[in-house]
Amino acid sequence: MAFVPAPGYQPTYNPTLPYNQPIPGGLRIGMSIYIQGVADEKMQRFQVNFAVGQGPGADIAFHFNPRFDGWDKVVFNSQQGGRWGDEERKRSMPFSKGAPFELVFMILAEHYKVVVNGDPFYEFRHRLPLQMVTHLQVNGDLRLQSINFLGGQ
Numbered sequence: 001m002a003f004v005p006a007p008g009y010q011p012t013y014n015p016t017l018p019y020n021q022p023i024p025g026g027l028r029i030g031m032s033i034y035i036q037g038v039a040d041e042k043m044q045r046f047q048v049n050f051a052v053g054q055g056p057g058a059d060i061a062f063h064f065n066p067r068f069d070g071w072d073k074v075v076f077n078s079q080q081g082g083r084w085g086d087e088e089r090k091r092s093m094p095f096s097k098g099a100p101f102e103l104v105f106m107i108l109a110e111h112y113k114v115v116v117n118g119d120p121f122y123e124f125r126h127r128l129p130l131q132m133v134t135h136l137q138v139n140g141d142l143r144l145q146s147i148n149f150l151g152g153q
């Protein structure tokens with residue numbers, strides 16, 4: 001991962017929820033989005049969305065959604081025209097209630113590579129062209145400490 005600031009790079013510290021901000025310069029191959037946070041003690045779910053516009057009702061190219069309710073799992077999906085696509089799921093939970101985490105999304109040509117606490121967790125193949133993604137949205141049962149946009153051409 002190249003720790004080169006993206007154009008227009010501004011680290012954001014302790015942003016309030018819901019977080020819904022433009023991705024500086026837009027999404028690009030080679031970019032990494034680096035999120036530090038703490039899962040709530042009573043975390044049920046949180047979500048990170050790569051959105052097409054600020055919304056409301058913006059299409060979502062990639063919805064990342066860890067869930068402690070039911071069988072602990074992470075759900076991955078996209079939404080277009082208000083309709084969810086086919087869910088991908090992984091029945092594994094890389095987050096711990098009450099614990100800090102580092103969550104990295106690496107933007108690769110074929111997929112979003114999700115890395116949690118340094119361990120590769122999932123690869124979500126692009127469904128919408130990554131160039132359409134303009135906004136990052138975060139909400140749910142967590143506290144955000146920082147969001148950084150790194151690298152990319």
Ligand code: 9QG
Nearest residue numbers: 047063065075076077084085086087
């Ligand atoms: O449940 O699943 C992802 O496939 C839906 C959830 C929805 C998504 C979706 O209700 O929750 O996780 O915007 C929403 O409602 C999100 C937060 C079949």
